Amino acid sequence: MLRKAPAPLSVWRPINIDRFLLGAPHYPEHVDETFWARDAQRLADAGANTVRMGEFAWHLWEPSEGRFCFDLFDRAIEGLAERGIQTVLCTPTATPPRWLTVNYPEVLRVDGHGRVAGHGSRQHADTTSPVFRAHSRRITQAMADHYKTNPHVIGWQTDNELNTTASESHSPSARLAFQIWLQGRYGHDIAALNRAWGGDFWALAYDHFAQIDTPRDMAPGFLAPGHVQDYHRFLADATAAFQHDQVEILRAAQPDWFIFHNLGGLTDIDFRGTFGRDLDFIGFDIYPMLYDEFRRGGGHAATQAAYLDMCRAWSGNFIVPEQASGFGSQPGFSTLNPEPGEMRRMAMTSVARGADGVMFFRWRPAHFGAEIYWMGVIDHDDQPRRRYAEAAQFFGEMNRLAPEILGTHVRMDVGIAGADFDNQGAYKTYAMGLPSPHEDAVILHRYCYHAAIACGFIHPEDDLSPLKVLYVPHWVMWKPEWTPRVAAFVAAGGTLIVSAMTATRDSDNHIHQSLAPGAGLAELAGVQVVEFGRIAAPGATGLFPSWPDRTNGAHVPAQVPQATSATRSYHHSIGNSDFKAAHLYEALDMAPGTEALGIWSNRFLKGTPSATSRRHGAGRVIYLGTYLTEELAEALDPVALAPAGAVPLIAALPEGVEVSVRQGPGRALWFITNTADAPVTVTGVPQGVDLLSDQPCSGVLTLQAYGCAIIKQG
Numbered sequence: 001m002l003r004k005a006p007a008p009l010s011v012w013r014p015i016n017i018d019r020f021l022l023g024a025p026h027y028p029e030h031v032d033e034t035f036w037a038r039d040a041q042r043l044a045d046a047g048a049n050t051v052r053m054g055e056f057a058w059h060l061w062e063p064s065e066g067r068f069c070f071d072l073f074d075r076a077i078e079g080l081a082e083r084g085i086q087t088v089l090c091t092p093t094a095t096p097p098r099w100l101t102v103n104y105p106e107v108l109r110v111d112g113h114g115r116v117a118g119h120g121s122r123q124h125a126d127t128t129s130p131v132f133r134a135h136s137r138r139i140t141q142a143m144a145d146h147y148k149t150n151p152h153v154i155g156w157q158t159d160n161e162l163n164t165t166a167s168e169s170h171s172p173s174a175r176l177a178f179q180i181w182l183q184g185r186y187g188h189d190i191a192a193l194n195r196a197w198g199g200d201f202w203a204l205a206y207d208h209f210a211q212i213d214t215p216r217d218m219a220p221g222f223l224a225p226g227h228v229q230d231y232h233r234f235l236a237d238a239t240a241a242f243q244h245d246q247v248e249i250l251r252a253a254q255p256d257w258f259i260f261h262n263l264g265g266l267t268d269i270d271f272r273g274t275f276g277r278d279l280d281f282i283g284f285d286i287y288p289m290l291y292d293e294f295r296r297g298g299g300h301a302a303t304q305a306a307y308l309d310m311c312r313a314w315s316g317n318f319i320v321p322e323q324a325s326g327f328g329s330q331p332g333f334s335t336l337n338p339e340p341g342e343m344r345r346m347a348m349t350s351v352a353r354g355a356d357g358v359m360f361f362r363w364r365p366a367h368f369g370a371e372i373y374w375m376g377v378i379d380h381d382d383q384p385r386r387r388y389a390e391a392a393q394f395f396g397e398m399n400r401l402a403p404e405i406l407g408t409h410v411r412m413d414v415g416i417a418g419a420d421f422d423n424q425g426a427y428k429t430y431a432m433g434l435p436s437p438h439e440d441a442v443i444l445h446r447y448c449y450h451a452a453i454a455c456g457f458i459h460p461e462d463d464l465s466p467l468k469v470l471y472v473p474h475w476v477m478w479k480p481e482w483t484p485r486v487a488a489f490v491a492a493g494g495t496l497i498v499s500a501m502t503a504t505r506d507s508d509n510h511i512h513q514s515l516a517p518g519a520g521l522a523e524l525a526g527v528q529v530v531e532f533g534r535i536a537a538p539g540a541t542g543l544f545p546s547w548p549d550r551t552n553g554a555h556v557p558a559q560v561p562q563a564t565s566a567t568r569s570y571h572h573s574i575g576n577s578d579f580k581a582a583h584l585y586e587a588l589d590m591a592p593g594t595e596a597l598g599i600w601s602n603r604f605l606k607g608t609p610s611a612t613s614r615r616h617g618a619g620r621v622i623y624l625g626t627y628l629t630e631e632l633a634e635a636l637d638p639v640a641l642a643p644a645g646a647v648p649l650i651a652a653l654p655e656g657v658e659v660s661v662r663q664g665p666g667r668a669l670w671f672i673t674n675t676a677d678a679p680v681t682v683t684g685v686p687q688g689v690d691l692l693s694d695q696p697c698s699g700v701l702t703l704q705a706y707g708c709a710i711i712k713q714g
Contacts, residue, residue, distance in 0.1 A: 001086075001154050003258045006280050009272060010462045011419075012409050013316025014356075015281050017155075017258050019049065020402035021319055021357030022395045023085065024377055026051035028076040029060055030366055035382065036079050039363065042384060044083040046377075047395030051080060052321055052359060055090035055160040056122070058139060059097035068142045081152040088321075089143065089153055091246050093136045094160040096125045100135060107132035110171040112216040121370070123165035127242040128177045128235075140246045144253035155257050156250050157321065158243050161264030161285065167235055168268075170214045179209045181234045196508040197226035225429035225509035232425045235268040240275035247278045262321040263311060270421035271314035272459065284311040285322035285361070288346055289335040298446050300336075301658060301675035304346060306445050308353035310438075312410060313419035313457035319357030320350045325387050326375030334373065341706030344390040345673055348708045351398070352660040352671030354410045358398070360391050401691055404712065408664035411454045413646040415467040416441045418457030422507065423475045429509060433534075434474075434583055440499065440628050441473040447633040452648040452659050453641065464489040468644045471497045474627070478503035483520035490524070491617025495644040497636070498525055499624045500532070500586050517623075525623040526594030526614035531587040535570050538582050538629060572610035572626065574598040575639055579631040581610070586625035588612060597622060597639060619644075650684045657682055657703070667714040674703035688713045 006016045023043065028036055043051065054061070054073060062068050077087045098119050101108060109117040109126045117124035125132045147153045186192040190208055199205030204224055206212055215223045215231050243261065250259055261275075262283035269275055271282060288304035311318055324346060327337040338346065347358050364378040365371075377391050378384055398405070418441065427436045441457070448455035460482040464470060470489060472478075490496050503517035512518040515528040522528050570581045578601055588609045590596065598611030612623045622640055626632070641647075649659050649670075656676030662669045670688070674680050682701045688711040690697050697711050 003155075003256055003280065007316075009276055009315045011313050011316055011412075011415075011456065011458045012463060012466070013281075014407055014409060015317045015319070017280070018406065019357075020398050020406060021050045021088075021359065022398055023048035023050040023052070024325075024360045024363040024391075025055075025322060026053050026076075026080075026363045027056075027366070028053065029057055029072060030368075031364065033075070036076060038382075039378075040080045040083045040085060042378070042388070043080070043085050043363070046388065046392035047399050048085060048391075049399075050086050050088055050154070050357075050359070051363070052088045052090060052157060053077075055092055055157065056095045058092035058095055058100075061092055061143065062097065062139055064099055065103065068146070070143075070146050077150065077152050086152050086154045088155045088157060089147065090157040091136070091140050091143070091159055093125075093139065093242075093246075094162075095122045096132070096135070101125070104131050104135070106171070106173060107135070108171070109166055109169040110174070111166075112168065112170055114170070116171075117166070121165070122160075123163075126169040126171050126174055127162070128169060128174045128238040129171070130173065130177075133242055133245055136242065137245045137249060140249045144249050148253040153257070155280075156259045157283065158246050158259065158261045158279075161262055162239055162243070163235075163267045163269055164264035167239070168214075170216060175214050177238060178214055178231065178234050179212055181237065182212060182230065183209050185230070185233075197224050197230075198508075198510070225426075228429045229422070229425045229509055232268055232428070233270075233422075236270040236273065236275070236421060239269055240273060240278070243275060244278055260319065260321075266424065272419055272421065276315050279315070281356075282311065282315045282318045283321040284308065284318050284355075286320050286346075286350060287322070287324045287328055287335065289324065289338070290328055290333070298442075299675075301349070301656075302446050302449050304349055305353060305449050305658065305660075306442055308350060308355070309410075309445065309456040310418055312354040313459060317354045317356045317409065319359075320347075320355045321359050322361035323347050323350060323358050325360040325362070325377055325391070327373065328375070329373040330370050337375075339677060339706070340386055341390065341704070343387055344394045345675065345706040345708060347394050348671065348673050349658065349660075349675075351405065352410075352658075352662065352673065354662075356406055358394070360387075397692055401710065404667065404669060404691065405662065408662040408667070408669060410456060411661040411663050411668075412456040412458065412467060414444070414448055414453055414455040414469045414471065414641065415458035415464065416444060416455065417460060417470065417472045417475060419459040420475065420477075422477050426477050426505060426509060427474075434501075435537075435627060437473040437475060441471070443628040443630060444471055444473070444633050444636075447630070447637070448641075448646075449658065450655075451637065452650050452653040453646050454649055454661060460485055464494065465492065467494060468646045469495045469497065469641055472499055472502050474499050474501045475503070476501055476505045477507060477509075478517070478519045478521060479507075480519040483524060487524055487616065490619035490621055493618040495619055495622065495640060496524075497622045497624065497640060499628070500529075500584055500626055524614075524616060525612065525621045526591040527609075527612045527623045528589045528591075529586045529625070530589050533585055535568070535581055535583055535585055535626075538580070568603065570603060570605065571601045572598050573601050574611060574632070574635040577631070577635045579629070579635070581626045581632075582629045583627035585610070588623070588625045598624075650682065652684065654680045654682060656680065667712060670711040670713070671708070672701060672703070672711065673708045674706055677705045679704050679707070685709075686711055686713055 004016045194205045258280040260283045288300040292300035292303040328335040362376040365376040594614040596609035597613040685701045691710040
């Protein structure tokens with residue numbers, strides 16, 4: 001396996017290794033050693049080339065402080081290698097052993113209520129703790145030194161799903177580290193911090209940095225947005241520093257190793273910062289049915305596509321170290337079980353959306369612990385059944401097609417601004433009951449997904465030229481240096497859609513002293529916001545579904561009177577469609593040369609613009625004075641998407657069929673998958689060769705339930 005230096009972070013970035021990683025997370029420590037040879041043979045027979053091991057085994061790597069033991073994993077690695085399976089090891093810092101937390105209790109997290117974490121779960125240690133960081137470096141160094149010459153260890157995963165179980169800590173060490181971080185950010189100038197945090201509001205000013213505490217919710221009122229945002233910036237920097245310790249050690253020990261992290265969530269991790277730049281690529285653990293239920297999504301197929309596209313925006317092509325293989329559960333939840341064929345279909349969707357490696361979680365299920373009903377490729381009785389057959393089919397297909405897939409990127413005609421840590425944080429500091437940029441973006445993504453329009457997420461600092469449309473979903477923090485980039489995109493023929501509330505705050509969460517949108521967007525869009533106000537969400541009877549009860553911190557039913565002030569209905573029209581607006585209205589003043597694209601059609605705004613359009617060079621800028629709804633997203637298609645050339649990849653795509661295109665030098669790969677449980681016929685398919693069946697495709701394709709095709713052009 002060859003590793004090249006990674007290219008700069010970008011949604012278009014290819015993976016920098018020459019192997020399509022296929023396999024499963026494997027836990028030899030969970031079964032008797034008599035199972036190991038059979039496991040290795042079955043993995044090899046299925047076509048796997050890699051396993052991931054060791055992320056929760058610190059107590060085995062280091063049974064007592066300073067005494068390291070590698071025998072168990074040495075034997076497991078060697079046995080797998082004898083059958084052609086290579087190993088990705090993990091730093092085991094997500095689960096510090098009991099001797100560590102007994103001897104060094106100061107490493108434990110403290111939550112916002114002052115409760116100290118205990119042993120018995122995972123991620124209970126505070127990554128801001130200098131003591132814990134020292135132990136992390138020590139175990140990483142020992143493992144790196146031991147395996148640096150082992151040819152069967154090809155790469156590393158740092159920790160495991162950092163910050164997914166918990167990210168915040170209010171321990172004494174976290175408080176001190178936060179104070180030190182703030183001194184660095186503000187140049188040891190407490191006056192600069194007070195200005196940034198708005199210290200003259202509610203007498204929140206500080207005399208010196210030692211007075212500053214970590215922010216705790218409702219203490220007892222709402223906190224300064226600048227304080228909260230800086231705390232989460234600090235947590236992201238602390239997480240990056242924790243990982244950087246490990247990366248430095250691993251890189252020094254063996255430069256040929258690739259290093260990644262398996263993303264389980266986006267909490268307090270800035271992948272566009274040091275955290276992502278340290279890695280070769282990102283790993284994204286994808287459990288479509290779990291995420292869809294947790295987020296109340298629009299079906300697990302659409303949810304999977306959205307999550308993968310968001311992940312790709314952070315750093316480009318990725319691997320999936322944990323791809324759902326079956327029923328999943330922990331004591332507090334359980335998921336649906338993929339039906340026959342669906343496990344392979346979900347893995348194909350991952351590849352279609354940018355995965356250059358897939359590992360099914362997990363090889364075999366556990367017989368003890370907090371995931372005993374989380375099924376694996378092999379069943380509890382050690383028998384391979386339909387999940388093994390699907391894994392083997394998928395592995396065989398990907399082994400054969402890896403040369404075609406590697407080096408390609410996912411086509412996007414519509415890009416949604418994403419992958420910006422500060423805008424995620426800014427929303428959380430001052431949400432106002434409005435949808436987040438993510439919640440708004442998913443509405444447009446889901447529309448494009450069902451309409452078969454190539455859509456994904458992109459950062460404004462990436463190359464925008466492959467796009468036809470760029471949508472900005474309520475980014476309240478807009479950096480002035482982004483405006484020339486999007487202006488150049490528009491001048492070259494692109495369409496920019498800017499949504500309400502964009503560019504209303506600076507990086508300190510201060511409101512601009514000029515009318516929105518700020519940072520040069522008002523001039524580009526030819527519009528100014530002279531007034532704004534709330535509108536109830538679709539189907540709501542009031543603005544506030546609940547209000548925090550200050551007596552016990554719980555939430556109780558709203559006591560807000562259901563008066564007309566909360567139930568006013570605002571309508572607007574685009575083209576021939578008239579529909580209710582939701583969440584927020586803006587009253588807009590248009591500059592000369594700007595035209596009304598949409599009109600408010602009732603109440604005091606009647607006859608004024610709700611959406612505007614302005615030419616700039618060969619393209620145009622559209623400004624929306626409201627938030628997206630499903631109806632508005634659909635209405636934008638004929639007036640904004642289609643005129644820009646963002647049209648369906650396949651017209652009249654049957655319900656339940658998804659399409660995505662990966663492009664590379666001299667070739668385009670059309671991934672067409674049936675996410676439904678019944679056969680379907682697709683017409684209008686491009687002519688080419690189906691790489692899965694080796695049959696020519698002349699425009700009509702029949703897919704079985706959960707069936708897939710990869711049509712190659714070029």
